[in-house]
Amino acid sequence: MNKAQIYIETSDVAKDxxxxxxxxxxxxxxxxxFDNSETSRVxxxxxxxxxxxxxxxxxxxxxxGKLIIVDFSRHKSPSSIFDDVYEFITAKLFLAFPQRAExxxxxxxxxxx
Numbered sequence: 001m002n003k004a005q006i007y008i009e010t011s012d013v014a015k016d017x018x019x020x021x022x023x024x025x026x027x028x029x030x031x032x033x034f035d036n037s038e039t040s041r042v043x044x045x046x047x048x049x050x051x052x053x054x055x056x057x058x059x060x061x062x063x064x065g066k067l068i069i070v071d072f073s074r075h076k077s078p079s080s081i082f083d084d085v086y087e088f089i090t091a092k093l094f095l096a097f098p099q100r101a102e103x104x105x106x107x108x109x110x111x112x113x
Contacts, residue, residue, distance in 0.1 A: 005104040006070040006090060008097050013063065016097075017046045020061045020068055023092045024049060027059075031085050057082045059089070064110055 010016045024047045028035055033049045040048040040060065046068070048060035056077045061070045070093060074082055093101045104110075 002074045003106070003109070004072040004086065005109050006093055007102050007104050007110075008068040008070070008093065009100045010063075010066055010068055011100070013066075013068075016068055017061075017063065019096050020070065020093070021047050023089060023096065024059070024061060024070075026092070027085055027089050030088065031081055033085070051077070051079055051081070057085075059085070067110070069110055 008016060008020065025035075027033060028049055033051060034053045035047070036050050036053070037045060037048045037060075042048070042060070042062055044063040046061040046063065048058070050056055050058045057072070057074045057079050059070070059072045061068055063069075070089065072082075072086055072089075090103075
């Protein structure tokens with residue numbers, strides 16, 4: 001898998017985005033990822049993360065309409081931790097949003113940049 005998206009239907013946007021942000025910040029700490037949220041030019045960004053500054057895979061979360069989209073992109077750089085990060089985050093998302101989180105089929109991906 002080179003790219004994946006998780007969609008979360010929001011019931012309370014402010015509360016839901018805080019939960020999602022918390023999960024991604026936990027992943028940043030656990031896997032020593034780099035927060036590049038300040039340089040993100042994607043509208044609606046909640047958080048943006050890369051494996052290392054200017055290198056590696058990217059992941060982030062943003063709001064598009066009534067959806068929070070958590071986006072994973074392996075890019076072209078090989079990574080020994082991408083799968084572990086993906087599993088860590090998706091497990092927490094499905095635990096936090098059991099009725100509202102879903103894996104998007106590649107044909108349904110929403111452009112996020």
